[in-house]
Amino acid sequence: MVVRALTGHDVIMEALAHPDVRKEARHWRPWAQGEIPMEWPLISWVAPDNMLTADGDRHRRLRTLVSQAFTPRRVELLRPRVEEIVSELLDAAAAAGPGPVDLKAALALPLPMTVISELFGVGAEHRDTLHTLIERVFDTTTPPEVAAQTNADMLALLAELAEEKAKNPGDDLTSALLEARAEGDEKLSQTELVWTLILMIGAGYETTMNLIANAAHALLTHPEQLALVRSGEASWADAVEETLRWDASIQYLPLRYTAEDVTLGGVHVPKGEALLMGFGAAGRDPGKHGEDAHVFDLRREQRGHLAFSHGPHFCLGAGLARMEGTLALEALFSRFPDIRLAEGEEVPESPSIVSRGSARLPVVLG
Numbered sequence: 001m002v003v004r005a006l007t008g009h010d011v012i013m014e015a016l017a018h019p020d021v022r023k024e025a026r027h028w029r030p031w032a033q034g035e036i037p038m039e040w041p042l043i044s045w046v047a048p049d050n051m052l053t054a055d056g057d058r059h060r061r062l063r064t065l066v067s068q069a070f071t072p073r074r075v076e077l078l079r080p081r082v083e084e085i086v087s088e089l090l091d092a093a094a095a096a097g098p099g100p101v102d103l104k105a106a107l108a109l110p111l112p113m114t115v116i117s118e119l120f121g122v123g124a125e126h127r128d129t130l131h132t133l134i135e136r137v138f139d140t141t142t143p144p145e146v147a148a149q150t151n152a153d154m155l156a157l158l159a160e161l162a163e164e165k166a167k168n169p170g171d172d173l174t175s176a177l178l179e180a181r182a183e184g185d186e187k188l189s190q191t192e193l194v195w196t197l198i199l200m201i202g203a204g205y206e207t208t209m210n211l212i213a214n215a216a217h218a219l220l221t222h223p224e225q226l227a228l229v230r231s232g233e234a235s236w237a238d239a240v241e242e243t244l245r246w247d248a249s250i251q252y253l254p255l256r257y258t259a260e261d262v263t264l265g266g267v268h269v270p271k272g273e274a275l276l277m278g279f280g281a282a283g284r285d286p287g288k289h290g291e292d293a294h295v296f297d298l299r300r301e302q303r304g305h306l307a308f309s310h311g312p313h314f315c316l317g318a319g320l321a322r323m324e325g326t327l328a329l330e331a332l333f334s335r336f337p338d339i340r341l342a343e344g345e346e347v348p349e350s351p352s353i354v355s356r357g358s359a360r361l362p363v364v365l366g
Contacts (some may be wrong), residue, residue, distance in 0.1 A: 001030055003274045005252065007281035009288035009306065011265035015275060016311045020260040022055050023313065027257035029272030039144035044137045044151050045254035045354070050195035052203075052313070059312060065180055065188060066200060067316055069119065069173050075319045078115065082324055085114050086331045094335075094365060100342035103361040107332065108213040109205075112324055116204035120197065121165055121172030129157060134202045141351045158197040162190075173200075200317075208321040210249035210350075210357030211240065212328045217361055218243055218296050219333070220341050225298050226333070234298035240325040244307035245289070246296045251280030251356045253309070279306045280356055338366025 006012050015021045025031045025046050036046065046053070051062035068074070086107070093106040109131070117127055136142045136150040161174060169175035174197060180188055188196070219226040219239060228234040256275045261268065269275075283305045284293045308315035315321070333339065341347070345362035 001035070001274075003255065003276050004269065005276040005278050006264065007278035007285070008265065009282040009285040012277055012279070012282050012306060013310060015256065015264050015277070016309070016313075018262055018264070020258060020262050021256050021264075021275065022259045023053050023059070023256055024055050025053060025255075025257065027259045027272065028255070028274050030274075032272075037144070038151070039148045041140050041142055041144060041147045042254050043147055044154070047151065048195040048199065049189075049191045050199040052199050062188075062192060062196060063312075063316065065177060066173065066196065069176075070316045070320060072319055075323060078119075078320065079323060079327070081118070082111070082115060082327050083331070085111055086328055090331060090335050098364075100345055100362040100364055103216055103332075103363045104209070104213045104358060105360065107328060108209045108216070108361070111212065111328055112205035112208035112321075115320070115324060116201055119173055119204070120161075120201055121170050121174045122161060122201065126157065126161065130201065131205075133157065134206055135350075137202065138206060138350070138352045138355045140353045154198050155194055158194045158201075159190075161197065162193055203315070204317050204320070206355060207249040207315075208317075208324050210355055211243060211321060211325045213358050213361050214247040214249065214356065215239055215243040215325060215329055216332065216363075217341075217347065217358060218247060219329070220339070220363070222296050225296060228298050229333075236326045236330045237322070238298045239329055240322055241303050241305070242296060242298050242300060243325075245283040245300075245303050245305035247356060248280040248283050248305065248307040249355055249357065250307065251278065252353050253277045253279060254354065277306075277309075279309065282306045336365040340364055340366065 006015055030036050031046065036043070038047070051059050054062055089107050089110055093101050113127055113131060122130065133150055133154045136146060137154070142150065162178065165172070165174045166178055169178065177188060177193055177196065225234070229236060229239055254276055256277065258269050258271050258273050258275070261271050263269070282288065286293045288304070289300070308318040340363065342362035342364050347361055348359045350357050350359050
């Protein structure tokens with residue numbers, strides 16, 4: 001099996017715009033020939049039946065069904081609730097005592113998990129299980145048999161959620177999707193519904209969780225950049241955008257496929273091959289960002305990045321992620337002006353080639 005990784009900004013942009021680079025796995029020769037086992041660690045990135053793995057009209061149909069929940073107006077309406085959740089989480093962190101606090105567990109994880117769960121009507125009783133399952137999807141060291149079981153467990157859990165909402169609809173996006181499905185024009189199949197829930201809930205918290213933790217870690221390890229924000233020379237939104245470029249939550253996103261022979265970056269790629277988009281590498285491409293692309297700099301003039309992809313598959317939740325990240329950082333560093341990394345504590349990375357984040361982030365709140 002050959003998977004080609006694209007790492008330069010320009011070649012990734014070329015691939016994203018190419019009409020013969022597709023998202024549907026049927027174009028991948030090994031998949032079409034039945035050579036990819038269900039135990040493959042990245043199976044949850046290839047097998048889903050949702051907008052992430054769809055092209056053309058089908059992609060537009062699926063995307064339209066959920067896009068209304070993420071318009072700028074709808075996102076802005078969530079601001080008071082996001083601020084409330086942040087405040088509650090920081091209160092709890094402060095009450096935990098003077099010892100080191102795992103900022104990921106205290107803030108970066110529960111904030112987006114709570115927001116996306118409330119948006120889709122996921123009860124608190126399901127959230128820990130959902131987090132465990134999604135964590136395994138992003139963990140590319142997950143044993144094959146566990147990957148297969150995780151895939152099955154996610155389908156079962158979200159099918160259960162859909163069944164609950166079908167019986168007792170509420171003011172949430174899952175109920176709205178079920179209503180659209182019930183209109184009788186085959187807008188959304190049962191499989192599409194469940195996989196759409198997996199995509200939106202998983203993507204809605206995992207990536208934002210890493211954004212918040214990565215941004216906090218970057219600011220704590222670059223005090224001169226944090227000073228720029230405190231002095232008003234840069235904003236918290238600047239910190240979010242530079243983190244998205246410099247330390248993207250999604251490093252390599254599986255997969256796209258060549259539906260015909262193509263030439264990308266001057267390289268011939270045969271029909272039926274798989275492509276891995278190196279969005280994280282593109283953020284540090286000197287050809288795009290200059291010779292100091294490796295430097296975390298909030299005053300950088302050229303900060304365009306691919307952290308949310310580009311084109312038809314641009315992340316629907318980008319606005320919500322940005323808002324959550326900005327509000328979380330501002331509240332955290334305002335509430336705890338003396339916050340610092342805990343001395344002698346490691347900040348281990350999560351085991352994934354897909355996402356980039358810390359397994360934990362020990363800090364002293366001050």
